[in-house]
Amino acid sequence: MHIERLDLADPGDRVAGLYAVHEALGDPGAPMSPRHFASKLRGGWSGERAETWVVGVGGEIAGGCTLYYPDADNTHMANLPLFAVHPDRRRQGLGGALLDLAIDRARGEGRRLLLGEAPTGGPGAGFAEARGFTRATDEARRVLDLRTVDWASYELMRADAARHARGYSLERWIGPAGEELLDDMALLMTSMNDEPLGDLDMEDHRWTAERFRVLDHEHARSGLTSYTVIARHAESGEPAGFTRLLVDADDARGWARQVETGVIHAHRGHRLGTVLKLANAIWFHTCEPAVERIITWNADDNAYMLAINESMGFRILDTWNGWQLRI
Ligand SMILES: CC(C)(COP(=O)(O)OP(=O)(O)OC[C@H]1O[C@@H](n2cnc3c(N)ncnc32)[C@H](O)[C@@H]1OP(=O)(O)O)[C@@H](O)C(=O)NCCC(=O)NCCS
Secondary structure (H helix, E strand, C coil), rough: EEEEEEECCCCCCCHHHHHHHHHHCCCCCCCHHHHHHHHHHHHCCCCEEEEEEEECCCCEEEEEEEECCCCCCCCCCEEEEEEEEEECCCCCHHHHHHHHHHHHHHHHCCCCCEEEEECCCCCCHHHHHHHCCCEEEEEEEEEEEEECCCCCHHHHHHHHCCCCCCCEEEEEECCCHHHHHHHHHHHHHHHHHHHCCCCCCCCCCCCCCHHHHHHHHHHHHHHEEEEEEEEEEEEEEEEEEEEEEEEEECCCCCCCEEEEECCHHHHCCCCCCHHHHHHHHHHHHHHCCCCCEEEEEEEEHHHHHHHHHHHHEEEEEEEEEEEECCC
């Protein structure tokens, strides 16, 4: 076994090797194009510093891990957005060696918590438990099959919900937000801090216009096109809620990702979440008719969001857990 740090300036065939490991995991959810995957190794969505380590056996890449170091908030933790060993190379101590290294690196950065996610009941969960992680969240991925959506009934649901949201207007755009919208988007992103986090030792994310700009441009650089709809309170002009879909322009396998949906506290209770999600799905489908499925990710105790998703026809694909380890 040989472990080395991945030098992104001179990766050789290591990124392709890691991508092959990732593909071998056989994730039934939305696939990642090589470009999207490579961008995850460069850094977190909002500019978090990253480092990747690869483990090789007999000259072949057998696995790897990526660490993210948040620096705008949550500076006590390091995330593991990638932590995998090829299925043919498991139970030979490679994952354990990667984790020992990740713990050392994270401690060296002054972090006291490691976070990872794994499908419930799978090898990642077994590994996490064996290595002393504790389960911090219960989550599920749900999929909406756009081929079976009754668009006329979506229109009716939207009209019905819109009756409760008369004081709001909708705005929408494709790709990064314009400069004039960055402050609004930073404010809207703070609504995501109310998402239930289970027992995760995580503090609120702090958003600024600049941080949101980085997020938007990172999506674009990864080949992801974003479809955003926001609701604005007509009387005050304040942004009230938003929702975003991402589609990987480099991947023709027909998936989109439902990412953030949030309504600012003062504007809750007007069915804005429903209006926004339906409006975005209807618009998105007309712009991207080849996309067949939307995947979304929710905590099991996010009752409001789950009710909206279920009413739209999202159905459970699989369940996941967040795991944390004090180091
Ligand atoms: C998690 C993963 C990286 C572990 O890699 P690995 O090289 O098999 O790990 P190790 O061989 O070092 O295993 C160390 C210990 O973890 C435990 N473990 C590992 N896999 C397990 C499984 N499937 N079930 C139960 N325990 C398991 C065992 O105690 C094992 O020690 P042992 O083999 O002496 O019994 C690998 O299973 C994987 O890639 N899973 C898919 C991706 C994933 O879920 N990542 C976790 C994100 S947090």
